[in-house]
Amino acid sequence: MPRKSSWNPIAFVPPQVTLLSFAVYVALFATLLWVHHVVPPAPSNPVPADGVNLTTAWLDLEQLTNGFHPYNSRRNGEVRDYLASRVEEILHKNGFPKDSEDAVVWNGGSDNITYANKWLASSPTVRYTENENIVVYIRGDEDEAGAWWADEKKPYDGPGGVLVNAHYDSVSTGYGATDDGVGVATVLQLISYYTTEGHRPKRGIIALLNNGEEDGLYGAQVYTKHVTAKFPRVFLNLEGAGAGGRAMLFRSTDAEVTRFYSNSRYPFGTVVSGDGFKRGLVRSGTDYSVFEEELGLRGLDVAFMAPRARYHTDQDDARDTSPDSLWHMLSAALDTTKAMTSHGGSEFSGSSDHGLDRANADRASNGVWFDVFGRTFAVLKLHDLFALSVTLLVAAPILLIILEVVLSKLDKWYPFTRKQYLHNSDDDEAVYFNGIRGFFRFPIIFAVATGCVVALAFLMVKINPYILYSSEYAVWSMMLAAWFSIAWFLSTMADKVRPTALSRMYTIMWLYIISWIALVFVTIGENNLKIASGYFMVIYNASVFAALLISYLELLALPKKAKYVEHVAGVGSPRSTRPGSVASRRLLDDNEEPPRSSEGDNEEPTERTGLLRGGERRTQNTFARFGRRRNQDVNGPLDETEDPFLAKAFGDEQAWSGSLPQWTWILQFLILAPINVILVGQIALFTTSALHQTPADGSAILPIYLVMAALTVLLMLPLAPFLHRFTYHLPTFFFFIFAGCLIYNLLAFPFSRDARLKHYFLQTVDLDHGTNTVQLTGVEGFVQDIVDELPSVAGQSFNCSTTDDPRRAGLQSCRWAGLTPNVVSNSSEALVSSSNASDYYKDWVQYNISTHADSALLTFSGKESKNCRLLFDSPVSSLHILNTTDTIRSSSKPVRREDGNYQGATELRLFSRDWAKNFQVNVTWADGEAKGKSGKVGCMWSDVNEIGVVPALDEVWLYEPVWSVVSKAGDGLVEGWRDWKT
Numbered sequence: 001m002p003r004k005s006s007w008n009p010i011a012f013v014p015p016q017v018t019l020l021s022f023a024v025y026v027a028l029f030a031t032l033l034w035v036h037h038v039v040p041p042a043p044s045n046p047v048p049a050d051g052v053n054l055t056t057a058w059l060d061l062e063q064l065t066n067g068f069h070p071y072n073s074r075r076n077g078e079v080r081d082y083l084a085s086r087v088e089e090i091l092h093k094n095g096f097p098k099d100s101e102d103a104v105v106w107n108g109g110s111d112n113i114t115y116a117n118k119w120l121a122s123s124p125t126v127r128y129t130e131n132e133n134i135v136v137y138i139r140g141d142e143d144e145a146g147a148w149w150a151d152e153k154k155p156y157d158g159p160g161g162v163l164v165n166a167h168y169d170s171v172s173t174g175y176g177a178t179d180d181g182v183g184v185a186t187v188l189q190l191i192s193y194y195t196t197e198g199h200r201p202k203r204g205i206i207a208l209l210n211n212g213e214e215d216g217l218y219g220a221q222v223y224t225k226h227v228t229a230k231f232p233r234v235f236l237n238l239e240g241a242g243a244g245g246r247a248m249l250f251r252s253t254d255a256e257v258t259r260f261y262s263n264s265r266y267p268f269g270t271v272v273s274g275d276g277f278k279r280g281l282v283r284s285g286t287d288y289s290v291f292e293e294e295l296g297l298r299g300l301d302v303a304f305m306a307p308r309a310r311y312h313t314d315q316d317d318a319r320d321t322s323p324d325s326l327w328h329m330l331s332a333a334l335d336t337t338k339a340m341t342s343h344g345g346s347e348f349s350g351s352s353d354h355g356l357d358r359a360n361a362d363r364a365s366n367g368v369w370f371d372v373f374g375r376t377f378a379v380l381k382l383h384d385l386f387a388l389s390v391t392l393l394v395a396a397p398i399l400l401i402i403l404e405v406v407l408s409k410l411d412k413w414y415p416f417t418r419k420q421y422l423h424n425s426d427d428d429e430a431v432y433f434n435g436i437r438g439f440f441r442f443p444i445i446f447a448v449a450t451g452c453v454v455a456l457a458f459l460m461v462k463i464n465p466y467i468l469y470s471s472e473y474a475v476w477s478m479m480l481a482a483w484f485s486i487a488w489f490l491s492t493m494a495d496k497v498r499p500t501a502l503s504r505m506y507t508i509m510w511l512y513i514i515s516w517i518a519l520v521f522v523t524i525g526e527n528n529l530k531i532a533s534g535y536f537m538v539i540y541n542a543s544v545f546a547a548l549l550i551s552y553l554e555l556l557a558l559p560k561k562a563k564y565v566e567h568v569a570g571v572g573s574p575r576s577t578r579p580g581s582v583a584s585r586r587l588l589d590d591n592e593e594p595p596r597s598s599e600g601d602n603e604e605p606t607e608r609t610g611l612l613r614g615g616e617r618r619t620q621n622t623f624a625r626f627g628r629r630r631n632q633d634v635n636g637p638l639d640e641t642e643d644p645f646l647a648k649a650f651g652d653e654q655a656w657s658g659s660l661p662q663w664t665w666i667l668q669f670l671i672l673a674p675i676n677v678i679l680v681g682q683i684a685l686f687t688t689s690a691l692h693q694t695p696a697d698g699s700a701i702l703p704i705y706l707v708m709a710a711l712t713v714l715l716m717l718p719l720a721p722f723l724h725r726f727t728y729h730l731p732t733f734f735f736f737i738f739a740g741c742l743i744y745n746l747l748a749f750p751f752s753r754d755a756r757l758k759h760y761f762l763q764t765v766d767l768d769h770g771t772n773t774v775q776l777t778g779v780e781g782f783v784q785d786i787v788d789e790l791p792s793v794a795g796q797s798f799n800c801s802t803t804d805d806p807r808r809a810g811l812q813s814c815r816w817a818g819l820t821p822n823v824v825s826n827s828s829e830a831l832v833s834s835s836n837a838s839d840y841y842k843d844w845v846q847y848n849i850s851t852h853a854d855s856a857l858l859t860f861s862g863k864e865s866k867n868c869r870l871l872f873d874s875p876v877s878s879l880h881i882l883n884t885t886d887t888i889r890s891s892s893k894p895v896r897r898e899d900g901n902y903q904g905a906t907e908l909r910l911f912s913r914d915w916a917k918n919f920q921v922n923v924t925w926a927d928g929e930a931k932g933k934s935g936k937v938g939c940m941w942s943d944v945n946e947i948g949v950v951p952a953l954d955e956v957w958l959y960e961p962v963w964s965v966v967s968k969a970g971d972g973l974v975e976g977w978r979d980w981k982t
Contacts, residue, residue, distance in 0.1 A: 012504075012665040013650065017725040020666065024673055025719075032681040035374040036689070039246050040266045042327035049334070051094075051196030052189050057330065058323055060086065060185040064168070065175040065318045071212045071911060072172075072867045072972065073943035079168055080108075083134055083209055086188055094195040101147055103195055106135040106226070108913065113222045114881055116905070124904060128881050129218035129911040132211040134168075137228055138194045140204035140341060149227040160233035160348065161204035162340045163297065164190055164333065165220070165287055167213035167239075172942035173761070173968045175317040178304040182247075182321065183238030184209060186330045190337060201341035206232055213287055215867070215971045218911055220290035233348040234260070234340050235299030236333060237288045243310035244321040246374070247329035248686075250301040251277050251288065255367030255381045256347055257298045260339040262369075264332040267377035270370040272683055273305075273690065275533045298348065298364055302332055306689040309469070309696070309755050312967045314957075368532040372678060382532050389523040389538050393516065396545045403552045411560040414656065415439075415502055420561055422569045431565045434654055438500035442510045442720065445494070449487040450713050453479050457705035460745060465701045466779065467745045470755035472692045474741050474748075475705075476684075479712040481738035487716065488723045488731040495724040501649065501657030504665065505551035507721040508672075512548050515541040536679040540714070543675055547668040547721075558659050568655075665722060672718040684711040696758040696779060698808040751782075751963035759783055759960075760808065760969035763818055763952050765976040767841040774818030774952045777803050777811050777969055787814045789959045792952070805969070819951040821974045823941035824863045844976045847937050851982045855924045858980065862939025866912045867971060871936040874925055875904025882920035909971075934981040940972025950974055 010016060046055040063082060069075040084107050088098075096103040111131035116124075137149070144158035166183030170176025191207050193199055206228050210219025223229060234257055239250070249269030252258040261267060288301040304325065310316050347363065366382035407413040417435035422428040456479060460467065468475050495503060519541045522534030559567070648658030691704045751757045759778030766772070776783055784800060787793055798816035803809075824844055845868070847860035862868050904926055910919050925933060944950050950973055956966050 008662060010666045011662045012725060013662075014725050014727045017665070017722050018727045018730055021669060021673070021719060021722060021726070022730055024669070025677065028674060028677045028681065031373060032678065032685060035268075036682075036685040037245070039244075039322065039324040039328050040374070042323045048331075049193065051193035051199055052330070052334070053192070054323060054327060054330075057185045057189050057326055058318075060188055061177065061181045061321075061326065062318050064181040064184060065170075065177045067945045068172055068175065068943070069168075069170050070172040070942045071169045071215055071218070072865060072940060073945065075943065075945050076169055076211065080132060080134070080211065083168055083184070083188075087134060087136055087191060090188065090192045091195060094192070094197070096195060102139040104137045104149075106133075106228075108132050108134075109226075111222055111225050112881075113225055114879070115221055124875065125907045125909060126879055126905045127216055127218070127221070127909045127911075129212060129216075129222055130913040131222045131226075132913050133219050133223055133226070134209040135223070135226060135228060136191055136207040137231070138191065138201065138205045138207065140201040142202055143204040149231075152227050156230045159203055159346075161201075161206060161231055162337055163206045163208060163232035163235035163291065163299070164337060165208040165210060165235060165237045165291070167210045167219055167287065169211050169214055169219075170316075171214050171312045171968050172944060172973050173966060174312045174314060177316050177318050177321045178240035178243055178325070179311065179316055180213070180238065180240050181318075182240060182304070182326050182329050185326065186238055186333050189330055190333060193334065194337075194341075201337075203341045203343070204231065205337065205341060210287065212911055215911070216909065217285060217287055217290050220287035221294070224290065224294045229295060232295070232297055235288075235291045235295075235297045236336055236340070237286060237291065237299065237301045238329060238333060239286050239288075239301060239303035240316075241311050242304040242306040242308060243316045244325045245304060245306050247302050247304050247325070247332055248273070249369070250274070250286075250303045250305070252300050252367055252369065253292055253298040254364035255369070255379055256364060257300060258367045258369050258379050260343070261300055261302070261332070261336050262377040262379050263339040264335045264377070266328055266331060266374055267371045268328075268374050270533075270682060270686055271368050271535065272533045272686060275531050276690075279529075279531070300336065302329065302336075304329070307755070308690070308693040309758060309965070311758075313756075313758065313965045315756075315965060366530050366532060368535045370535065370679065370682065382526060382530060385532065385535055385538060386523065386526045388542075389519060389526060392538065392541055392545065393519060393523060396541075397516070400545075400548065400552065403549075407552065407555050410556070411562055412555050412558050414555060414558060414561065415505065417561065420565050422565050428569070431568050433561070433656065434500065435502065437498055437654075438494070438503045439506050441491075441494050441503065442507045445487050445490040446510070446514075446720070448490060449483045449716075450709075452486050453483050453709045453712055454706070456482060456742070457702070457709045460705055461702050463746050464748070464750060466695060466750035466757075466782075467748060468692045468701070468704060469695065469750050469757065470752045471745065471748060471750070472688050474745055475708065476688070476712070478738055478741035478745055479709060480716065481734040481741065483712055483716045484719070485731045485735040485738055487720060488726055491720075491723040492726070492728075492731075499651055499653045501653040501660060503724055504668070504721040505548075505554075508544060508548045508551055508668065511717060511720065512541070512544045515544050533683075536676070536683060536714075539679060540676050543671050547671050550664055550668050550671075554660055554664055557661055558656060564656050669718070669722060672721070676718050677715060680711060680714045684708070684715065687711070693755065693758075698803075698810040700810070749963070753962050756963055756965040757782055758965055758967050759786060760811075761953055761956060761966050761973060762969035763821055763950065763974045765821065765841060765844075765974065767845055767976045767978045770841045772818055772820065773815050775813050775815045775969070776956070776966075777805065777808055777813040778964075780812040782964070783812050783814055786956075786960050786964050787816070789961060790955055791959065792816075792819055792955055808969075819955065821941070821950050821952070822948055823865075823943075823950065823974050841976070842978065845937060845939050845978050847978065847980055849980060849982055851930050854928045854930055855922055856930045856933065856982050858921045858923060858937070859918060860937050861916050861918045862976070863916055865939040865941055866915055866917065867942070868910050868919060868937070868939040870908040870910075870921060870923075871938075872906050872908075872923070873934045874927070875906055876923050877904065877926040878924040879905060879908055880922040881910070882922065931982055934979070936977050937980050938975050938977035940970075941974040941976075942968075942972050944973060 010020070042054055047053050064079060067075045069079045087105055091103050091105070109131045112129065114126060114128045116126055140161055142159050143161065144156065148156055148158070164187055166187045167180050168184050170179065187207050187209060190205070194201055194205055208223060210223060212218030213220065246268045249261050249267070251274035252261070286301060286303070288299070291297045291299060310320060367379060368382055368385050369377065369379045371377050404413060414433060414435045416439070417433040419430040419432045421430055460475065515537065518537050522537045525531040525534055649655050650657070687707055691699070691707070695701050757779060759776050762775045764773050764775065776787055778786065787798055793816055796816055798814050800812050800814040803811050803813040843863070845860065845862045847858060850857040858870065860868060908921065912919070944953055947954055953966070953973060960966060
């Protein structure tokens with residue numbers, strides 16, 4: 001009895017290929033999605049380690065997030081007092097007295113700093129701030145003895161320690177649960193752990209809880225002048241840009257320090273995010289920038305990243321995060337700091353003005369890193385990846401050429417062989433190999449399928465661009481299903497028309513050519529631009545090379561071409577002339593007609609009759625029977641009447657292919673699919689979470705869709721060599737998925753309660769004239785709908801135009817006369833009783849100018865505000881804030897940013913630790929003249945913990961549609977401005 005095709009579970013036949021490939025892809029996609037969206041559970045024991053208490057940490061988070069606490073709010077001071085008391089409580093509990101030199105606390109101080117902004121400025125800006133940080137030093141066993149911090153000018157000579165940082169301020173419109181309440185709660189638990197008996201670190205720790213990060217990285221900047229700033233050698237920054245989920249390694253300075261994070265029990269992240277910051281694709285900044293650039297430290301940025309729609313809104317609260325997320329960040333911080341503090345190497349040691357050994361820092365290596373399923377973390381140096389890339393580019397093609405030469409010498413190089421003769425073309429008829437058939441098939445399939453996916457990207461941008469905001473997986477499903485179903489249809493049709501046994505080999509060969517070209521560009525980026533994000537393409541190319549190598553080795557199983565020609569011609573084969581034998585059929589080119597005898601098809605053969613000759617009818621019947629036999633019973637034993645040399649080929653593929661192994665495809669598939677789907681899938685999920693809601697910030701939409709299209713192709717390409725063997729069932733099913741998702745994506749409303757469109761609020765008061773303007777900035781069309789919902793706008797017109805804020809490029813700003821703010825105590829009653837509204841408003845910000853020959857002294861203050869600004873119509877050459885020692889001064893280049901584009905300061909931003917501080921600023925202009933200069937002075941108000949303080953914002957919160965959410969547009973929710981002139 002002949003055996004059915006299912007007898008071999010890994011045969012290269014449609015049922016097995018379809019089921020096994022589908023099962024592997026489903027398993028990989030499901031695992032990637034689970035890892036990306038499901039946070040590892042917190043331990044059932046609330047005390048997973050001595051000194052760490054998850055219940056206490058969660059209570060700290062709830063206390064931190066029970067109100068908005070921006071820098072310029074009363075609640076911010078309450079949070080600071082709470083944290084100071086918690087630090088004192090922890091140290092007292094663990095047996096450290098207040099005068100201990102083993103656990104020292106600095107609560108604020110007289111430190112201040114004036115500096116030229118390097119990271120967030122949209123104009124030449126100088127910033128001044130005062131210290132409200134909480135700094136805790138925990139001595140390590142190897143630290144320098146005594147109060148080494150007492151002498152500020154003396155460098156630290158010991159091995160140095162670890163800085164762990166989180167900021168305790170929130171934005172004015174957010175409760176700050178993950179930005180950065182979880183980070184602050186984590187730092188408190190680290191203080192508790194390392195001051196618990198038995199956990200004293202080998203190298204000391206600086207725990208920094210800084211204030212003012214949200215409005216300009218002020219806390220980190222002022223720390224650079226702290227007496228302990230000379231101590232750290234490495235740092236760990238804890239941040240947030242989402243509302244829960246997993247905390248990922250956002251960026252890292254080098255490979256060596258990244259290895260500390262690899263000790264995390266749940267590592268998560270990819271170097272793609274770090275390259276995004278390096279290349280300026282990510283426009284925000286964190287304290288990481290200050291520690292790296294100003295202190296020269298080497299370290300890590302660990303942060304929450306999704307969902308971005310909740311970032312800087314009132315949905316960033318404890319309710320929308322979880323103890324699991326808290327534990328994920330806490331466990332990563334604990335494992336990383338353990339590795340940092342116990343490290344015995346010297347590469348992070350040394351001393352300088354800030355404690356950094358610059359020679360050692362210069363030996364830092366650019367890193368490449370990524371996690372695998374959130375359990376394993378791979379770290380290597382970029383120059384090692386570059387070496388591997390060059391090796392693959394050079395050695396792999398050479399090896400393939402050598403193999404081709406060897407196969408040719410062995411007479412087994414069937415690819416590209418069209419036909420061959422027994423002796424010569426004059427005396428013999430050709431035996432057709434058809435080895436070139438199908439070689440140009442894949443480029444056409446690739447171009448059409450990929451073109452369709454790219455066309456879908458343009459279609460979505462044209463019809464419903466923001467559907468990506470809430471339905472990113474519907475977009476992914478549409479693109480993946482489209483590429484798969486289109487590529488399958490073309491592959492199958494081509495295989496039906498012109499079947500070839502080399503289709504798989506030729507497809508892999510083209511994949512190798514494409515990946516090799518891509519690897520060239522990746523290698524150039526590694527060497528010239530220090531971009532590590534192409535690591536996946538290195539592995540992609542290596543896996544395709546390995547799969548192609550198997551295809552080359554498969555050819556060794558084929559008979560020599562000359563032997564095959566002899567067999568087909570009947571030389572030395574008694575079975576080959578048997579009437580009706582499969583071997584007696586003529587092997588013809590597709591375009592060649594079978595020869596007809598002049599005597600008819602029934603002519604009896606003679607000794608002069610060619611062995612290759614046969615009647616047309618017999619040949620056609622033999623082909624038909626042969627094709628059915630191979631399709632139905634590929635792996636069964638041969639009937640005695642069949643030629644064992646020719647009868648095992650699949651379908652109507654070349655007869656010689658029956659000698660090829662039937663199981664090697666599974667090796668190729670397992671080499672191509674899992675590792676590439678894991679690496680590319682991880683990047684696809686990361687970029688989706690990071691980018692799909694950024695259009696609310698003004699980011700361009702088309703590049704996001706194009707990135708998704710490119711990643712779609714990379715995810716599907718491992719299936720390409722096997723698509724022609726798929727049954728129609730799955731492609732048909734996915735075609736319907738594609739059609740359904742396409743209709744949904746074109747017609748559905750793009751926002752929802754779970755993915756709310758973010759828009760930005762700002763109220764500006766002209767204090768000289770007593771008028772105020774409310775401004776909402778958002779996506780064109782939708783921001784107008786939001787404004788239409790506000791009762792105070794009814795009956796009045798509002799103007800909308802493209803915003804002039806470079807951080808929100810591409811968005812629309814709508815402005816109207818808003819409700820009167822009550823940011824100054826009893827302001828509404830005072831305004832009602834005031835006979836002159838403009839005089840009353842002027843009282844909110846007061847200023848005085850004393851002019852000298854080449855300078856002017858501006859004195860100003862704002863009621864119930866700690867944040868004020870000076871704007872200069874003419875660039876200045878120096879600024880000096882009285883009662884400080886910090887001066888920004890230069891003759892020809894007054895204020896310069898890193899890129900050197902700024903020729904002079906046009907703005908000064910000042911943050912004070914005291915309310916209604918009287919700022920005094922001495923200003924000198926570049927032209928040496930003080931008279932006739934002009935500008936603006938203004939102060940900001942950000943505290944909206946009570947209803948009625950900013951009625952216009954209360955109205956937005958109350959009446960905005962359920963699919964939208966408001967965030968702050970600037971440092972202040974209300975800005976009051978007055979003109980000044982010397």
